[in-house]
Structure formats: structure tokens, C-alpha cells
Amino acid sequence: MLTILVTVAPVFLLIATGWGAVKSGYLPGGLADALNGFAVKIAVPVLLFRALERLDFSAAFSPPLLLSFYAGAFTCFAVGIVLARRVFGRRPGESVAVGFSATFSNSVLLGLAIIERSHGAGPLTPAFGIIALHAPLLYAVGMLTMELMRRGGRTLTETLAVAGRSIIANTLMIGILAGAIVNVTGHWLPEPVMAAVDMIASAAIPVALVGIGAAMTRYRLRADLAEAGMVTVLSLLLHPAIAFGLSHYVFHLPADAVLAAVTLAAMPPGMNIYLFAVMYDRAVNLAASAFLLATTLSVLTVTVWLYLLNLAVPG
16 A cells, blocks of 8 residues: 555645645745646646547447446435535535535546556546546536525526536636547647647646645635535545446446546545535535545545555456
């Protein structure tokens, strides 16, 4: 297990670098906005474009693979909503934001880095198949559920229209769609352009990880620590457990597919849970606390999951 921890340590050290640089005052607090803006609006969409542009669609979009990951994600969403309502007494809209926090794993900025560091390039193909649907699918379900449960919201038609515009205008989705179009049509870009794409893509993950660390300095664990703990357990334990059970024992998927599904499912919630909470002004403090707590504890839980995967899926 120590070997695995050493393998993934650079990923978390980059996060710690961003946190320490801002927390100590060595770099300004605005660094988080600058780095995350570059990562989310330019570098990561370019990374996803490059991945989809050369992706083997038949290998990436396997129904059993997608079911293994998303069955776990939507189970956590439903369980999070029920526990928020029944145990913590949340209002309907707040419960949806809590459930969303439990289901939206940091699959791109953190997941890809850990997969490549721990498993190599093999699982990246199925990982990109999951990621291509991740944001649009989870946002669509989250927004639709929010509008159906909260009072005084938009009509269903307006909700679907807003969700559709938000998904299509998302920079990550633009990168995915552009890469898929190039892949399908075979209209390859000139070599100098692709060289620039490769250079930007190579910077995406390191910049994003430092940006996550810088952003973590803004948040504090608040009074809703127990509820944040519940979200953390669903995200870091239940989601990967379901993904592992389905992918390995039910569908008997190839090793690379199991490694991709479980590793992505084991990631902590990403910053999108905070953005979703702010968008609806529901459970904002909880989202910030869950993001901070789960990201911190994931250093341990991700190491344990990788260790178990190495025992169960040595291929």
C-alpha cells in the first residue's frame, strides 16, 4: 500500500502546493481564479478535445461500463437526498443539492491524473467514455430533480431549456463535441495545430491540481460537519463499491474497464457541487464543507481503493 501511496502522492502534492502557496501568502488569493479559469475554459477542454479526437468509441462507450459507474452515481444521488430529508431535516431543494454533492465526482481534474499515475494509459480509453457523459448527464438529472422538488421554480419546459443551454455552452462539453466531430469526420487538424493542442493539454492537469489547492484555502469546515461526513462516505465509499461490484463481479469487464470505473467513482466531489449549490442558493455551506472534507480524506481512501484494485484486478 505504501508503494501505491507514493505513486499517487505527486497528485496530492500538487494540490498541497497550491494550498500552501496561497495560504502562506507567497502567492495571491486570486491565483485560484486565474488557474481554474485557464484550466476549465482552455486547458481541460483542449485535453478532452485531444482525447475524443483519437478515442476508440467502440471501446469507450460500453453499456456495462457506463452502467457500472452511473448506477453507483445515481444511487448516491438518491440516498443523499433521502438522508438529507429524513436525517438532517433539509428542505426539498436543499436535499437535491446535498444529493448532487454525493454524486458528482472529480473525474476530470483529479481522476485522470490518478488513473494515469497508478494504472498507466490503458484505462484512459474507458475513462474518457465515462467522462464524456459525466457533466451533461449529472447536471441534467440534478437540474431536473431540483426543479421538480423545490417550490417556486421554473416550469418543466423552461427547466429543460435552461439545462440544455447550460450543458451545450459548457466549455468542457464544447471540447468533447469538437473532438468527437473530428474523430467521426476524419477532418484531422494540421500538425502545427495539433502540436499546440498537445502542449496545452499537457499543462491541463498540473495547472488544475494547483488551482484546486489554491481554491481550498477559501473554504472552512462549518457546523454541518456530520452532513458533510455523510456526503463523503457516499462519494468515497459507496459509489466505488457499487462500481466495483457491478464491473468486476456482475459484468466481468476487462481489467482496464474495471480500473477506470472504480477509480473515477472513488474520486471526491469536484468544485461543480459548489457551483450547483450557488446556482440554486441551496446548501452552499454544505457543498463547500463536503468538497474540503472529501478531498482531504481522499488521500487515504483513494490509496485504499487502488490497493484493493491491485489485489482483485492485477491485469
